[in-house]
Every structure is written in C-alpha cells, then in structure tokens.
Amino acid sequence: MRTLLLLTFFFICLPVYGVEPCTKGTADCTEWVTLGDQARSLIYRTFPLDAKNEKITRALIMVHGAGRDADNYFRTAVAAAFLAGALDDTIVISPRFASNDGRGCRDTMAANEINWSCSGDSWRSGGFASSPNQVTSYDLMDEILRRLGRKEIFPNIKAVVLSGHSAGGQYVTRYEMANKVNDNLGIPITYVVSNPSSYAYLDPERPSGVNNELRAFGDARNCTTYDNWPYGLKNRSGYTAKISDDQLKTQLAARSVTYLLGELDVLPLAGFDSSCPAMAQGPTRLARGQAFGSYVNAKYKAQHKVTVVPLCGHNARCMFTAELALPILFPKL
Numbered sequence: 001m002r003t004l005l006l007l008t009f010f011f012i013c014l015p016v017y018g019v020e021p022c023t024k025g026t027a028d029c030t031e032w033v034t035l036g037d038q039a040r041s042l043i044y045r046t047f048p049l050d051a052k053n054e055k056i057t058r059a060l061i062m063v064h065g066a067g068r069d070a071d072n073y074f075r076t077a078v079a080a081a082f083l084a085g086a087l088d089d090t091i092v093i094s095p096r097f098a099s100n101d102g103r104g105c106r107d108t109m110a111a112n113e114i115n116w117s118c119s120g121d122s123w124r125s126g127g128f129a130s131s132p133n134q135v136t137s138y139d140l141m142d143e144i145l146r147r148l149g150r151k152e153i154f155p156n157i158k159a160v161v162l163s164g165h166s167a168g169g170q171y172v173t174r175y176e177m178a179n180k181v182n183d184n185l186g187i188p189i190t191y192v193v194s195n196p197s198s199y200a201y202l203d204p205e206r207p208s209g210v211n212n213e214l215r216a217f218g219d220a221r222n223c224t225t226y227d228n229w230p231y232g233l234k235n236r237s238g239y240t241a242k243i244s245d246d247q248l249k250t251q252l253a254a255r256s257v258t259y260l261l262g263e264l265d266v267l268p269l270a271g272f273d274s275s276c277p278a279m280a281q282g283p284t285r286l287a288r289g290q291a292f293g294s295y296v297n298a299k300y301k302a303q304h305k306v307t308v309v310p311l312c313g314h315n316a317r318c319m320f321t322a323e324l325a326l327p328i329l330f331p332k333l
Contacts, residue, residue: 019055021046021087023078025071033095033143038112039132041140044074044094046087049147055089056154057333061144062094063164063171065316066271068107070096073168073316080320084330091154093144097123097137101130114140124170125200125230126178126239137171138239142181149185158333160189163260165316166270169196174230177252178240192328194260194319195285197273199292201232202249202300206280207291214295223276231277253302258328261289261306264313285314 022029025044032040033049047053062077064070074094081087097116099105105118115130116123116137123129126138141162147153148160164172176182176191177200204227205214217226229236233245240248266284268274282288286308293306309325312318319325 021078021092023082023087025075025078029074033140033147035114035135035139035143036132039114039129039135040110040112041114041116042070042096042098042110043144044070044096046078046081046090046092049091049144050153052153052155053091054156056091057089057156058086058159058330059091059093059148059154059157059161060086060329061141061160061162062092062320063162063168064094064096065164065166065168068097068099068105070094073165076317076320077163079317080326080329083321084326086330090330091148091157095140095144097140099123099130121230122238124167125174128238136239138175138179141175142179145179145181145185145189149187157187159331160185160187161192161329161331162189163192163194163320163329164196165194165319166196166314169194170198170230172196173257174200174240176255176257177248178243179251182251182255188256190256190258190328190331192258192260193289194316195262195265195289195314197271197285197288198231198278198281199288200230200248201227201281201292201295202245202252204232205295205299207282207287207295212282212287212291212294214299217280219276219280223280226277226280228277231281249300253296253300257302257304259289259293259304259306260319260325260328261286261308262312262314262319263308263310267313270314 034040062073064073077092098107099116099118100107101118117130123137126136129135173193206217208215228234265286282291296302309322
C-alpha cells in the first residue's frame with residue numbers, strides 16, 4: 001500500500017512535457033525546423049511543434065530585428081502573452097535568422113544550421129541563404145506556418161499573428177504580400193508590421209508633401225534604384241522572383257495587416273535606412289508607415305489598419321507590450 005501511494009504521488013508530481021509553456025529565452029525553449037534533407041534553422045517556442053496540444057487556440061510569431069537576437073524577441077513576445085493572459089492557449093514562436101560571414105555577422109552556428117546572408121536586404125526580403133543557397137528566408141516561415149496548420153497536432157488553433165519589429169517588420173510586410181501559404185493554411189493569418197525602415201511599393205508613385213499625396217517620384221534620375229526590390233517591385237530575386245506583379249498587388253491588398261507604429265519613432269536611430277530609395281518613402285519610420293498604409297488603402301482598396309502607439313520610439317518591448325497592442329497581437333476568438 002505504501003509503495004502504491006509513493007508511485008501515485010510520483011506520477012502526480014511528474015511534469016507533463018508540453019503542458020506548461022516554456023518561457024525562458026534559453027536553449028530549453030528551442031527546437032530545430034528542418035528544410036530539405038538536413039538544413040535546419042533554430043526557433044524559440046513556448047510549446048513543441050510536434051507534440052499534440054489541444055489547448056492551443058492561437059499562435060504569435062515574432063521576427064527579430066537586424067541584431068538577430070531571437071532570444072530577446074522571444075522574451076518580449078512571452079511578456080506580451082503574459083500581460084494579455086494568453087500564455088496557456090497561445091504558442092509563441094521566435095525564429096532566428098543566424099548569420100556568420102566571418103566579418104560583419106559572427107553568430108555561432110551549429111552543424112547543418114542554415115547560414116542566412118549577412119547582406120542587409122537579403123533575409124528580410126526573402127533572399128537566398130548563403131548556405132544552402134537554394135533556400136530562402138521566406139521558405140522557413142512557410143514551413144513554420146505549415147506545421148502550425150497540422151490538425152493532428154493543433155486541432156483547435158483558430159488564428160495566427162505574424163509580427164516583426166524594425167528589420168523584422170520589413171520581413172513581415174514583404175512576406176505578407178508574397179507568401180504562398182496564406183490562402184491554403186485553413187487558419188486566418190494577421191500580419192503586424194512594426195516600425196520598419198522601408199516598404200515595397202507596388203508602383204513608381206511615392207508620397208509627397210505634408211499630406212502624403214501620391215506623385216511620380218521626382219528624383220528618379222538621381223535615385224535610380226528607388227523602385228527596385230525591396231523598395232519596389234523591379235528586379236526581384238529569391239522567393240518573390242517567380243511571382244507576378246499583379247499577384248503581389250492582389251495578395252497585399254487582400255490580406256489582413258496592421259501597421260503598428262511608434263509615436264516617437266521619428267529619429268534616424270537604430271539602423272535607420274537613410275538611402276535614397278528609403279528616403280523617397282518619407283523622412284521618418286513613423287511617416288513612412290503612415291504614408292504606406294494610406295497608399296495601399298486608397299489606391300489598392302486594401303483595408304489595412306494603422307495604429308500609432310503613444311510614447312513609444314524604436315523599441316520592440318515598448319511597442320509589443322503596450323496596452324494598445326495586446327488585443328492586436330492576441331485577438332479574441
């Protein structure tokens with residue numbers, strides 16, 4: 001009898017893997033997503049992607065900025081989930097686009113880990129990895145979404161929110177218009193684009209003046225790359241190269257997007273893109289986001305939302321844990 005009681009106590013107290021969320025930005029909360037035969041990329045997540053979990057009703061994917069600090073962005077996303085009371089029924093995921101070229105990017109790489117290009121515009125706009133070079137950064141997100149869509153693992157998931165800040169915001173805004181998974185996943189996806197330095201315009205017009213009136217770009221002779229990808233649709237490469245202009249325009253307008261902008265993100269700080277193609281879109285990140293939201297809604301009949309977060313500058317923790325942002329990241333079901 002005593003032995004039976006001890007065994008019963010042991011099994012009651014034994015933690016069940018996958019029931020409680022993993023909330024630490026450490027290796028304990030990571031797993032690998034494999035692309036192709038062996039190539040793999042690391043993600044942080046609160047619950048495993050391969051263990052059946054009937055409690056999960058939504059997913060929040062958070063894409064890091066230029067610092068490739070997925071662990072910090074994972075902590076920010078977990079903090080937001082805690083504030084929203086959504087830790088138990090939301091799977092939080094933060095993928096890492098690690099890079100090591102021996103010069104500008106020196107992330108520690110594991111065996112067979114995909115080495116994403118250190119080039120500024122490559123991983124954030126669907127470019128090819130440095131190795132293996134047949135894989136693009138958008139292929140990884142396609143695979144993450146497909147795994148979330150498996151009913152045998154997540155039978156009750158009803159919503160996915162894909163968000164990113166700064167360089168991650170650039171990744172999300174271009175992935176939103178380009179990806180091939182959105183319409184076939186069977187789960188509604190909302191895209192939250194926060195404080196990117198630039199957007200991909202659908203035609204040669206750009207905002208002009210205090211009212212962001214759309215006009216043909218007046219300095220095209222001196223700024224010849226203003227309409228090239230990832231600032232416009234010309235000369236695309238990587239994931240988007242085989243997608244037609246018309247399809248990109250249709251997909252961007254049809255999908256659910258919120259531009260989450262910091263009221264104080266008006267200074268040229270933290271990797272601000274001051275190149276001529278970026279400056280053609282506005283003087284600040286705030287101005288560029290407001291102009292692009294107005295542009296796609298007015299000209300392409302999108303129904304995208306623009307939400308300005310008071311008292312936040314270029315800071316992901318401030319943006320994503322703001323009271324105004326929580327119902328956007330964790331929509332009611």
